Amino acid sequence: MLTLTTHNPEQTMSIGERLGRVLHEGCIIALIGGLGAGKTVLTKGIARGLEIKEDITSPTFLIVKEYIYGRLPLYHFDLYRLDNISQSGLFDIDEYLFGNGICIIEWAERMEEILPPMHLRIEIQWNKGNQRQINLIPKGDRTNYQGIIEKFLHKA
Ligand SMILES: Nc1ncnc2c1ncn2[C@@H]1O[C@H](COP(=O)(O)OP(=O)(O)OP(=O)(O)O)[C@@H](O)[C@H]1O
Ligand SMILES: [Mg+2]
Numbered sequence: 128m129l130t131l132t133t134h135n136p137e138q139t140m141s142i143g144e145r146l147g148r149v150l151h152e153g154c155i156i157a158l159i160g161g162l163g164a165g166k167t168v169l170t171k172g173i174a175r176g177l178e179i180k181e182d183i184t185s186p187t188f189l190i191v192k193e194y195i196y197g198r199l200p201l202y203h204f205d206l207y208r209l210d211n212i213s214q215s216g217l218f219d220i221d222e223y224l225f226g227n228g229i230c231i232i233e234w235a236e237r238m239e240e241i242l243p244p245m246h247l248r249i250e251i252q253w254n255k256g257n258q259r260q261i262n263l264i265p266k267g268d269r270t271n272y273q274g275i276i277e278k279f280l281h282k283a
Pocket of ligand 1: 133134135136137138139160161162163164165166167168169185207233256257258259
């Protein structure tokens with residue numbers, strides 16, 4: 128696990144940007160953190176690191192938004208309005224999860240039971256004021272997400 132602390136949105140964005148530069152196809156990022164923790168700010172940074180020029184906005188009425196004009200396609204999920212995705216039957220989420228893009232999932236705990244075991248879990252903790260603690264946690268056996276964290280550190 129790698130723990131980072133930020134003191135303003137720009138710092139969180141820049142962590143996202145650095146991470147976005149070292150992601151490869153098929154990466155899944157599960158974002159955990161309460162309302163206003165900074166999940167969307169981090170996602171905007173990752174999109175920048177993927178060279179996506181479009182503005183990232185939270186998918187309010189949609190569950191997923193697709194950004195296909197960057198270095199890799201980005202699928203940005205927001206499950207806030209979903210009680211349980213396995214019961215939603217709304218769409219074939221596997222097409223995204225096992226596709227060639229990057230999946231970033233806000234409120235990923237709402238699909239815990241169908242989340243592939245190998246993913247990068249990012250927990251954002253809100254302590255006080257503008258300070259955020261960001262934990263990068265590689266999940267799954269023989270995970271390649273440890274390698275991503277190492278690349279992230281070395282490309283600083
Ligand atoms: N260190 C920080 N990192 C990120 N955001 C910060 C920080 N300090 C203050 N903020 C503010 O916190 C808010 C984070 O909002 P954001 O939309 O990213 O949260 P979220 O986790 O996506 O919430 P939601 O669950 O509603 O989608 C923004 O208004 C941002 O300006
Ligand atoms: Mg959000």
